[in-house]
Amino acid sequence: MKPNQIIKLDQVFQAINAGIIVINDQDLVCYCNPVAAHLIGLGMQDILNKKITEVIPNSELFRVLQEEESNADQLMIGDRMVITSRSPIDQDGKMVGAVAVFQDGSELQRVLSRLDNTQNSLTGLENIFEQAYDGVMVVDSQGIVTRITKTYCRFLNIAQEDAVGRHCTEILPTSRMHIVAQTGHAEIGEVMDINGKEAMVMRLPLRENGKLIGAVGKVMFRDVQDLRTLAEKLDVLENKLKFYEKELKHYQKFRYTFSNIIGKSQAILQTKVLAEKAALGKSTVLLRGESGTGKELFAHAIHAASLRHDQPFVRVNCGAIPAELLESELFGYEEGAFTGAKKGGKPGKFELANKGTIFLDEIGDLPLGMQAKVLRILQEKEVERVGSNRLQHLDIRVIAATHRDLEKMMNVGEFRRDLYYRLNVFTVTIPPLRERERDVLLLSEHLLDKFQRELGSSVKILDRRVAELFQLYSWPGNVRELQNSLERAINVAEGYVIHLEDLPLYLQDLEGRRSTTSLQTLTLEMADAERRAIIKALKTARGNKTKAAEFLGIHRTNLYKKMEKYGLEGEISDGMV
Ligand SMILES: Nc1ncnc2c1ncn2[C@@H]1O[C@H](COP(=O)(O)OP(=O)(O)OP(=O)(O)O)[C@@H](O)[C@H]1O
Structure with missing residues (x-):
């Protein structure tokens, strides 16, 4: 070899995008190009004239020299995988060295691992497809079956291998899969005859890059009777729900109107006229009168004759709820607000009465502490559940009632003056029966x-x-x-x-x-x-x-x-x- 020729060959080796390393018959490296040095991760001075095993500890290059035979292999250099091809160098019948050409395999490794993942997903999907409880069939754009589940085959009484590759109508004459694969129009919830049984199916077109490539069909209910049973169950549930909704509405609705208030005496007739006026307005109404005179009856009737009559009417007996429960009863609470708080929380009476009327019966029995809280709600028209920091806007009308002497209570500090004035807007006093x-x-x-x-x-x-x-x-x-x-x-x-x-x-x-x-x-x-x-x-x-x-x-x-x-x-x- 002439010197200028070697230089040229070296230039080629320098330019090539593969590592090249050459050893002489002493196993010493006599040539290494920059790509090889980069892959090995050492400088030229640490590679040239060094034993190949010092440079690449797991190198097999010297074996090629001994065995005089080429080979190809994967090799780890550090944490990098390289693909190498090794050959002995024969000069006039004598082995003078060996050359290894290698390439970075990490990209290849990444592609291989992606392929592996894809393969796994595919196997997984195939398993899912096979395990599908209901029948599934896939056809190509011509209606030829490309996949079909074992379940469907059993249902159709046909072997899986006999079904794949045949036109869908050959295995099921009533099939419309080929039509969907052509038109691209999905058919969902169609009832079809499958071997004398009515089944409910759906057929969906399959597209790839916007182009129709086939259709997938699925039996939703093998027997329409199953669906009927389900529908009946749903019907029963819906009826139950309606019943409870009605009951709830009934519970929250007024039960009496002015026509239920019996009496022809002047006293009661005048009271009714006044209460009817109150009903048409928007102001808070305070019903007063001895116990048993019909205050609750009037409260119902006022709500029933008001513009809010189709909205809830919620009664709170302020005297009957224990003081410690009053707050959560009136304002509701959030889940976890206290030990024993119901899951999901609970709306309070104010919240339930929203858009309608809240009837605060026996308001004179409301503890002082609660009077302040109720007053705040009536003023701000906002409520906050116990354990929550979210304010809810309220649109409610208040009717309050009492048989107690609020003025006297106010004077001895048992009833808040500000609450009294807030309630005492439109007062209707119901006469006792002796009058x-x-x-x-x-x-x-x-x-x-x-x-x-x-x-x-x-x-x-x-x-x-x-x-x-x-x-x-x-x-x-x-x-x-x-x-x-x-x-x-x-x-x-x-x-x-x-x-x-x-x-x-x-x-x-x-x-x-x-x-x-x-x-x-x-x-x-x-x-x-x-x-x-x-x-x-x-x-x-x-x-x-x-x-x-x-x-x-x-x-x-x-x-x-x-x-x-x-x-x-x-x-x-x-x-x-
Ligand atoms: N004018 C009326 N016509 C028909 N029933 C009436 C009349 N007034 C009262 N009642 C009946 O009398 C009973 C007592 O009335 P209600 O509960 O409305 O009285 P109240 O003034 O709210 O009593 P309390 O102050 O003790 O709560 C109820 O059963 C009610 O239906």
């Missing part, structure tokens, strides 16, 4: 009817003495007391009529005392006589009041007054008189 004398019999009649419907009682009317006693009694417990007395009486009464003996003992005693008090007896006897005379006159005059007044020798307006007093208006033929 509605003529309503007692009307209410009794109404309540007896109600009991007859609810309890199936046969009792219908009051004995004359009972009716008299009812009209004269002061009813400190108001309508509730009347209601309770009648309920007790119908349980005791044996026939159609309620007698004195059927009344609670305290009322019987009262009647006993009344009969022995001569002055009272005289008044009552006179009233009784007057009442009877009026009834007789009205009957004789066949209801004509002018004539009846003439018979009695009194003025017509006087007759009206007396009829109102004895509750005879419109009830002259009623069993009660």
Whole structure:
């Protein structure tokens, strides 16, 4: 070899993108190009004239020299994988050295590992495809089956190897997979006949880079009956849900309207007119009146006649909830707010009443601490659940009620002045029953009817003495007391009529005392006589009041007054008189 020729060859070796290393017959490196030095990771001075095993400890190059045979291999140099090809150098039949050409294999290694991953995913997908509980079939754009699950094959009664490669209609005449593969229009939830059974299927077109390449079909329900059963179950659940929703609405809805408030006395009629006015406005309403006068009834009726009537009506009995629970009942709480807090938290009554009406019954029983919190909500119109820092805006109307003397409570510091003024905007005071004398019999009649419907009682009317006693009694417990007395009486009464003996003992005693008090007896006897005379006159005059007044020798307006007093208006033929 001429020197200038060596230089040229060396230039080639320098330029080549592969490592080249040459050893002589002493195993010493006599040539190494820059790529090889870079892959080995040493400088030229540490490579040239060094034993090859010092440079690359696991080199096999000297073996090629000994065995005089070429080979190719993968080799680790440091942490790098290289692919090497080794050959002995023969000069005139004598081995003078060996050359190794090697290339960085890490890129190749990365490609191989990606291939490996792809292979694994493919195997995984194939397994999933095979394990699919329902039948799945894939066709190409011509409708030729390329894949089909074993389950589907069993369902179609065909061997998997017989199915693949055939046109879908050959294995299932009703198949439309080839059509979907052509049109590209998915068909979902179609019922098809598969071997005499109705199954529900879906067929989806397959696209690659926007081009249709086939279709995949899946049996959703092998038997439409399965679907029907499922639909029936869903139906039952939906009905249940509707029922509970209705119940909830009913619970949150008003139960009474103004027409449920019985009474024709001036006092109650005026109160109703005032309450109807309150209903049409937006202001807070404060219902006052003795216990049992019908405050709750009025609260329902006001909500029912208001613009919010189709929104919730939520009642809170401020006196019945233990103080320690009041806060979470009124404002709700977040999950984990305290030990025992329900999962998911719980909305408070204010939140439940949003957009509707909240009825704060027995507001006078609200503890002082809570009064401040309730006041804040009424002022800010925002509520924050216990354990939360999120404020919720509220749009609520407030109706409050109490039988207590709030002014007196305020003066002794039991009721907050600011809350009092916030509530006392539109006050409706419900008169006690003793001021509605003529309503007692009307209410009794109404309540007896109600009991007859609810309890199936046969009792219908009051004995004359009972009716008299009812009209004269002061009813400190108001309508509730009347209601309770009648309920007790119908349980005791044996026939159609309620007698004195059927009344609670305290009322019987009262009647006993009344009969022995001569002055009272005289008044009552006179009233009784007057009442009877009026009834007789009205009957004789066949209801004509002018004539009846003439018979009695009194003025017509006087007759009206007396009829109102004895509750005879419109009830002259009623069993009660
Ligand atoms: N005018 C009325 N017509 C028909 N029923 C009435 C009337 N007033 C009261 N009632 C009945 O009397 C009972 C007591 O009424 P309600 O509970 O509304 O009274 P309240 O004033 O809210 O009592 P409390 O202050 O003790 O809570 C209820 O069963 C109610 O339906």
